Amino acid sequence: xxxxxxxxxxxxxxxxxxxxxxxxxxxxxxxxxxxxxxxxxxxxxxxxxxxxxxxxxxxxxxxxxxxxxxxxxxxxxxxxxxxxxxxxxxxxxxxxxxxxxxxxxxxxxxxxxxxxxxxxxxxxxxxxxxxxxxxxxxxxxxxxxxxxxxxxxxxxxxxxxxxxxxxxxxxxxxxxxxxxxxxxxxxxxxxxxxxxxxxxxxxxxxxxxxxxxxxxxxxxxxxxxxxxxxxxxxxxxxxxxxxxxxxxxxxxxxxxxxxxxxxxxxxxxxxxxxxxxxxxxxxxxxxxxxxxxxxxxxxxxxxxxxxxxxxxxxxxx
Numbered sequence: 262x263x264x265x266x267x268x269x270x271x272x273x274x275x276x277x278x279x280x281x282x283x284x285x286x287x288x289x290x291x292x293x294x295x296x297x298x299x300x301x302x303x304x305x306x307x308x309x310x311x312x313x314x315x316x317x318x319x320x321x322x323x324x325x326x327x328x329x330x331x332x333x334x335x336x337x338x339x340x341x342x343x344x345x346x347x348x349x350x351x352x353x354x355x356x357x358x359x360x361x362x363x364x365x366x367x368x369x370x371x372x373x374x375x376x377x378x379x380x381x382x383x384x385x386x387x388x389x390x391x392x393x394x395x396x397x398x399x400x401x402x403x404x405x406x407x408x409x410x411x412x413x414x415x416x417x418x419x420x421x422x423x424x425x426x427x428x429x430x431x432x433x434x435x436x437x438x439x440x441x442x443x444x445x446x447x448x449x450x451x452x453x454x455x456x457x458x459x460x461x462x463x464x465x466x467x468x469x470x471x472x473x474x475x476x477x478x479x480x481x482x483x484x485x486x487x488x489x490x491x492x493x494x495x496x497x498x499x500x501x502x503x504x505x506x507x508x509x510x511x512x513x514x515x516x517x518x519x520x521x522x523x524x525x526x527x528x529x530x531x532x533x534x535x536x537x538x539x540x541x542x543x544x545x546x547x548x549x550x551x552x553x554x555x556x557x558x559x560x561x562x563x564x565x566x567x568x569x570x571x572x573x574x575x576x577x578x
Contacts (some may be wrong), residue, residue: 306430306437309374309388316345316369327375328385336369345369345391349405349412357412361391362401376428378437378465382406388428393419400425404465415468421447423458431462432478439463440482443474443508445568451501451540457493459508459570460486475512475569483512491522498526500540500557507561511570520558527557 312325314334322335333348342363350356361371376388386406393399402417417439420426426441442458450456460482462474473479486509494503503526510519529542539546542557547567554560565571 304435305433306377306435308430309376309428309437311372311374311427313372314345314370317367321369322348325373327373327387330375330385330387332373332387334369334371343367343369345371347371347373347389349387351407353407354410357405357414359389359403359405359414361389362393365394374428376404376437378404378428378439379406379468380436381467383408388417390425398422402426404468413468415465417465417470420444423447423453423456424461426461426463431482433481434478438473438479439465439470443505443568446501446505446508449539449546449564450504451499455497455499455501457490457502457505459483459490459505459512480513483509487513491519494522494526498531500526500528500542500561502526504561504564508565508568508570511565516565516571523561524558529557 312327312332314323314325316334316336319334322333324331324333326332329351331350331352333350335346335348337344337346337360339346339360343365344363345361347359347361348356349359361369371389371391373387373389375385377386378388379386384407386404388402388404390400390402393401398421399419400422401419404415404417406413406415420441421444424442424444424447426439428437429440430436431438431440439462441461441463443461444458446458447453447456460474461472462476462479462482463470464473465471474482490502490506490509494506497503503523507516507519507523510516527542528540538544539551542560543554545552545554545560545563547563552563554563562571566573
């Protein structure tokens with residue numbers, strides 16, 4: 262996954278050019294998957310579709326139906342700034358009012374989808390995200406559900422455009438994960454525009470995010486990423502995209518075959534190395550700490566080890 266592609270996705274969101282429900286005087290009822298019943302045969306969970314709302318395009322307020330939830334979105338002044346405001350009801354009590362990230366230039370926008378992410382939840386869950394605006398960051402994610410006659414809102418964090426996750430059944434077991442990109446790669450080895458990300462898979466367990474990327478059952482995400490990651494590394498020969506490629510190959514147990522391509526991205530081989538720079542071939546940065554390394558390969562191994570893509574015993578070989 263490339264940052265440039267993610268930036269285009271942000272632009273598309275801002276222009277609201279994606280598929281959307283058609284205007285209507287009635288409450289919209291977009292196609293939204295519902296959680297499978299206990300008696301349903303085992304099989305992959307359907308991929309939920311995001312419903313996009315833009316105050317200038319779709320009007321304010323505007324209501325939609327998603328499973329048992331009626332979702333009304335409106336542009337409103339909240340805490341002194343313009344924001345999209347959700348009013349969510351399931352007909353079982355007082356509705357929930359939820360303010361999103363601030364809008365810009367008189368416009369507010371938001372997305373939501375019915376997504377049963379937490380298998381321990383007792384009812385349906387609504388995943389909502391709003392954009393904070395900026396060059397590429399950030400998308401604010403929250404999971405809403407009704408439990409024991411009260412609303413629960415779980416903060417699932419903020420994601421850069423290159424790392425923003427979507428609900429997917431990655432391993433085909435009938436439950437959804439969040440498939441996105443590992444944001445730790447952004448800016449770590451080059452500027453954002455020249456950075457890639459390896460896949461990251463997270464599960465929601467009792468409302469908390471758990472990173473399950475290293476579990477072998479999620480290997481399909483890395484197999485799907487490998488061709489594009491290899492192509493990006495081969496075309497750019499840059500640490501920003503080649504180290505994420507190495508991470509994907511490490512997850513697949515195929516790092517050995519990736520080394521010729523990855524080591525060709527050594528900045529010093531092109532006369533571009535600054536030894537005291539975190540982006541240089543002979544310096545590895547771990548937070549505020551700078552570590553001098555003997556080779557670009559050692560830098561890659563240290564990075565992948567610290568990020569959990571390689572076990573400690575394989576570092577620095």
